[in-house]
Amino acid sequence: MSIRQRFLSIGTMSGTSMDGVDVALIETDGFYDIREIAHVSFDYPLEFKLHLKAAEYLVRQRLGDMQGIEKILVEDFLSSYLKDALQMTEAKIAEKISEIPRLNFQDIVRKLTEYHQQAIQLLLDKIKEKKLNIDVIGFHGQTLYHQPHRKITIQVGDGAWLARTLNLKVVHDFRSRDVSMGGQGAPFAPLYHQALAVRDKVYPVGVINCGGIANISLIQGPHPADLLGFDTGPGNGLIDLWVKRHTHFKEVMDVDGQYGFQGKVNETVLQQLYQQSILINQENYFEMPFPKSLDINDLKLIPALETLSFEDACRTLEAFTADTIVSSLERLNKAKPQLLVLAGGGWYNPVIKAEFETRVHQRLGESVQVKTVDAIGWNSQAMEAQIFAYLAVRNLLGEPISFPETTGVPVPLCGGTVCLVGDK
Numbered sequence: 001m002s003i004r005q006r007f008l009s010i011g012t013m014s015g016t017s018m019d020g021v022d023v024a025l026i027e028t029d030g031f032y033d034i035r036e037i038a039h040v041s042f043d044y045p046l047e048f049k050l051h052l053k054a055a056e057y058l059v060r061q062r063l064g065d066m067q068g069i070e071k072i073l074v075e076d077f078l079s080s081y082l083k084d085a086l087q088m089t090e091a092k093i094a095e096k097i098s099e100i101p102r103l104n105f106q107d108i109v110r111k112l113t114e115y116h117q118q119a120i121q122l123l124l125d126k127i128k129e130k131k132l133n134i135d136v137i138g139f140h141g142q143t144l145y146h147q148p149h150r151k152i153t154i155q156v157g158d159g160a161w162l163a164r165t166l167n168l169k170v171v172h173d174f175r176s177r178d179v180s181m182g183g184q185g186a187p188f189a190p191l192y193h194q195a196l197a198v199r200d201k202v203y204p205v206g207v208i209n210c211g212g213i214a215n216i217s218l219i220q221g222p223h224p225a226d227l228l229g230f231d232t233g234p235g236n237g238l239i240d241l242w243v244k245r246h247t248h249f250k251e252v253m254d255v256d257g258q259y260g261f262q263g264k265v266n267e268t269v270l271q272q273l274y275q276q277s278i279l280i281n282q283e284n285y286f287e288m289p290f291p292k293s294l295d296i297n298d299l300k301l302i303p304a305l306e307t308l309s310f311e312d313a314c315r316t317l318e319a320f321t322a323d324t325i326v327s328s329l330e331r332l333n334k335a336k337p338q339l340l341v342l343a344g345g346g347w348y349n350p351v352i353k354a355e356f357e358t359r360v361h362q363r364l365g366e367s368v369q370v371k372t373v374d375a376i377g378w379n380s381q382a383m384e385a386q387i388f389a390y391l392a393v394r395n396l397l398g399e400p401i402s403f404p405e406t407t408g409v410p411v412p413l414c415g416g417t418v419c420l421v422g423d424k
Helices: 046-061 075-084 090-097 105-127 159-166 176-180 189-200 237-246 267-276 303-307 310-331 350-363 383-397
Strands: 007-014 020-028 034-043 136-147 152-156 170-172 205-210 213-219 227-234 339-343 369-372 417-419
Touching: 007 105, 007 383, 020 105, 020 383, 034 105, 034 189, 034 383, 046 075, 046 105, 046 136, 075 090, 105 136, 105 159, 136 159, 136 383, 152 176, 159 170, 159 417, 170 383, 189 205, 189 213, 189 227, 189 383, 205 310, 213 310, 227 237, 227 310, 237 310, 267 303, 267 310, 303 310, 310 350, 339 350, 350 369
Parallel strands: 007 136, 136 170, 205 339, 339 369
Antiparallel strands: 007 020, 020 034, 136 152, 170 417, 205 213, 213 227
């Protein structure tokens, strides 16, 4: 058997929470040979988080139409976001906007890319790795709009600028080709989860990633037909939005489940969340077949939550996240995995984790094991960035990064756009 070429690849990921960028370095052949080397996390300043939310709101209001968007100032759209999504008063909005500089859309994309460059440099400095030894960077950018049923997905970031500045090859825009060919453009994590599971011989397994949106990778074996992936529903996206709204953005999450622990689940409102919180073209997301995927802005807080105490609403939303994941597992036509592995920042909320474990053992059986990715030797903090380091190498090899079983694309498909050092 011939020995495959190995690549040093850096991956970056800025998720739906828009709180910063994770960067990871791996060495891989693009198949099952993966060595995890290092990672760093880089937090965005608060004002830039607000700029990103304003940019997202602008793109959403334009339904993904990017023509002429570069010079549009985002402050008016930030005002609308703070009013519509967070229900801030005019006085609070004026106070918040006075704290941040005026930028247009193009400025925000450049700052996003600059922060990624700084984060990558932090990683290189940490390990003292020479840039000449790095083969490629997988640059996810920032998702601002994802509507695959309209064949639109938008991840912003200047890959060509990043390649020139770092003097390294960059692969970006991973999702567009999949969506243009009729796929969901997400999730991409299942392929990497499968590679790790095959490497470490831990399949069959279900890997459940809980970020702003939750997704599952069901891995039965080493072949594409042995893999299934889809978004299950909310991760911490709804509870984060609830906390932001009711603290006027002073807090952005239910840290350590402090509010949820004080509340009780309202089962009536939980069922209303199933019926009203995620409608895609007026179709209930939870009744749609998989593979399927979500935009973070598909998730809606429903009016019935306002009839509850703040703490009861927190607990109900956290239980809803857990319940939707378990319900998705119940719907699987394939054999239910006896090992479930938890990845992603949402599981740092102990209320979500406890609600999930209780429901798993009640409805799938006491024999099902629930472990964190760290407990089986994977790195929860680095994994999302590692995924795009891995996919960048797959791009260089011309290998598929999405499959009918993971995104619903008609045929296995390679994705991503390569930016070389001299590109403009």
